[in-house]
Structure formats: structure tokens, C-alpha cells
Amino acid sequence: MDTMRDRLAPVVSRLLDEDPRVAVVLAEVGMAGFEAARRRHPDRVVNVGIREQLLVGAASGMALTGLRPVVHTFAGFLVERPFEQVKLDLGHQGVGAVLVSAAASFDWPAGGYTHMAPGDVALLDTLDGWTVHVPGHPDEAGTLLRQAVAAGDDKVYVRLSVQSNGQAMPVDGERFLTVREGSCGVVVAVGPMLGPVLGATEGLDVTVLYATTVRPFDAATLRWATEGAGADVVLVEPYLAGTSTGAANDALPDVPHRVLGLGVGRAELRRYGTIEEHVAAHGLDARSLRERITGFLAGRPAPAGV
Numbered sequence: 442m443d444t445m446r447d448r449l450a451p452v453v454s455r456l457l458d459e460d461p462r463v464a465v466v467l468a469e470v471g472m473a474g475f476e477a478a479r480r481r482h483p484d485r486v487v488n489v490g491i492r493e494q495l496l497v498g499a500a501s502g503m504a505l506t507g508l509r510p511v512v513h514t515f516a517g518f519l520v521e522r523p524f525e526q527v528k529l530d531l532g533h534q535g536v537g538a539v540l541v542s543a544a545a546s547f548d549w550p551a552g553g554y555t556h557m558a559p560g561d562v563a564l565l566d567t568l569d570g571w572t573v574h575v576p577g578h579p580d581e582a583g584t585l586l587r588q589a590v591a592a593g594d595d596k597v598y599v600r601l602s603v604q605s606n607g608q609a610m611p612v613d614g615e616r617f618l619t620v621r622e623g624s625c626g627v628v629v630a631v632g633p634m635l636g637p638v639l640g641a642t643e644g645l646d647v648t649v650l651y652a653t654t655v656r657p658f659d660a661a662t663l664r665w666a667t668e669g670a671g672a673d674v675v676l677v678e679p680y681l682a683g684t685s686t687g688a689a690n691d692a693l694p695d696v697p698h699r700v701l702g703l704g705v706g707r708a709e710l711r712r713y714g715t716i717e718e719h720v721a722a723h724g725l726d727a728r729s730l731r732e733r734i735t736g737f738l739a740g741r742p743a744p745a746g747v
């Protein structure tokens with residue numbers, strides 16, 4: 442099966458052909474996939490070289506002229522390194538773009554900590570007005586990319602990963618999807634965490650919600666789910682643990698509840714290993730998730746992932 446990132450160039454190249462507002466801005470990474478599109482649209486496919494601050498700055502300039510820029514590189518170079526430009530060139534100037542990342546939290550362990558970005562969504566949470574999509578399957582990535590580009594002049598972040606669920610789900614770019622219903626708690630699985638969560642909760646009497654659009658946070662669906670399943674909520678996110686606990690708490694201000702945020706720990710793993718080893722080390726494999734979820738629902742402290 443191809444990866445989410447494999448869908449980027451074909452989907453966006455077609456949008457370049459269809460919509461004269463669409464532009465692409467790259468910093469070397471991913472350029473090979475857009476060579477044909479660059480030949481057709483040399484004025485709207487731009488490679489700025491390995492200059493990530495310029496990457497975002499150029500995109501903001503294009504947006505100021507009325508274009509809809511799609512900006513792509515690794516997450517650490519797209520959100521963290523040029524954060525000042527994301528904050529000022531886009532946010533302060535009131536223009537939008539579609540930021541599309543690759544490498545997720547630790548998709549390329551051999552690249553080292555410079556190529557890991559578990560804090561990207563939490564960092565964008567410090568800014569106003571961002572929509573954040575976290576697809577869990579290549580088909581979902583294609584759908585959400587098209588929606589993101591079509592979203593007027595909004596600021597949108599699409600977080601792509603090589604980690605993937607076994608099958609695509611019907612995503613609408615807004616609401617959480619109810620995958621299972623139960624009466625003893627709610628587990629929210631974000632993007633590629635759905636597969637491990639379904640394995641971890643097999644046979645448990647819990648509601649499982651699937652989230653591929655995490656900002657804005659779908660408070661209405663979470664509130665609905667807690668009415669029938671009780672107010673114990675577990676969030677399983679493929680980035681920094683606890684990123685959405687505040688959003689979940691805000692969704693339930695008048696409901697006595699508990700929230701457990703599971704995700705990537707803050708400790709740096711210096712033996713880079715494999716993706717699977719990172720998943721296990723952070724307690725995000727199905728066996729570890731089951732232990733942590735069942736312990737929380739039973740009132741026991743959840744074992745730390747790292």
C-alpha cells in the first residue's frame with residue numbers, strides 16, 4: 442500500500458491543473474514528485490531550497506496576492522523551525538496556507554531528533570484559527586488534502602505519517618466518527634492510532650471515537666458520547682501526550698469527568714531504532730494501550746509510556 446505522502450503530489454498536481462489559485466512551495470523535500478507539475482506551471486511550483494523560514498515567508502507573500510499556497514516539508518522544518526514566520530507572516534498578516542508535513546513524530550528514526558516533531562500540534566495550539574487534520578490512512582489523506590486546499594483562505598495543517606490504519610474510514614473534515622459504542626468510557630483515537638486502539642479495546646465496553654480533524658476539537662460529539670458511556674475519557678494521540686486534554690476538559694465543563702492523555706512522551710529516545718520500537722517505548726502499541734486504558738477505567742494509575 443502506498444503512504445499518505447504518496448498521495449500528496451498526485452492530489453495537489455491535479456488541483457494545480459484545475460484551480461489557477463493553487464500554488465506549491467517546497468524546500469527541496471518532495472520536489473521530485475512535483476517535477477511534471479512544475480513544467481506545466483513554472484510560476485506556481487516554487488522550490489526555495491533548504492530555507493524553511495523563506496518557505497513560509499514566500500507562501501505568505503503568495504497568499505497576499507490571492508493565491509492558495511500548499512507548503513510541504515518535514516514537520517520539524519515546517520512548524521518548529523519557521524514558527525516565527527508561521528506566527529507572523531501568516532497569522533499576524535491574516536492570510537492562509539495549507540501546511541502539509543511529513544515524518545510525523547518519529548517516522549524516520551534514523552534521521553535523529555532533528556527529524557522528529559511530536560510537539561507540532563501543541564505548538565500550533567498556541568496560535569489562533571488553525572484547522573488541524575491528522576489522517577490515519579492514505580485515502581483519508583487524499584480527501585483531507587482536497588478539503589484543505591478548497592477551504593477558502595483558512596490556515597490549515599495536514600499531518601501526514603507513514604503509520605497507517607488497515608482501512609480508510611469515511612471522514613468529513615469536521616466531526617469525530619463513532620466506531621464502537623459502549624457504556625464504561627470513551628476512547629478517542631486520533632489518526633493512525635485507530636488500529637492500535639481497536640486492538641487494545643477489543644472486548645471492552647467502551648465507546649471508540651475516531652478523530653482525523655482535531656482542531657477545531659469536536660466537543661459536541663465528545664459530549665454526546667459521554668452521555669451514554671460515562672465521563673471517563675482517554676485520548677490516544679500520535680503526537681505529544683496530553684495535547685488535547687485541555688480541549689476535552691473544555692468540552693465537558695459541567696460534567697464530572699476524568700481525562701487521560703496518551704501519546705508520545707517528552708523524554709528524548711537517543712537510541713533511534715525503528716518506528717515499531719518507538720511506538721512500544723511510548724506505550725502506544727495495542728498491548729500497552731490496553732493495560733493503560735483498563736487501569737485508568739478501573740481507577741488505577743496508568744503506567745507511563747516513557
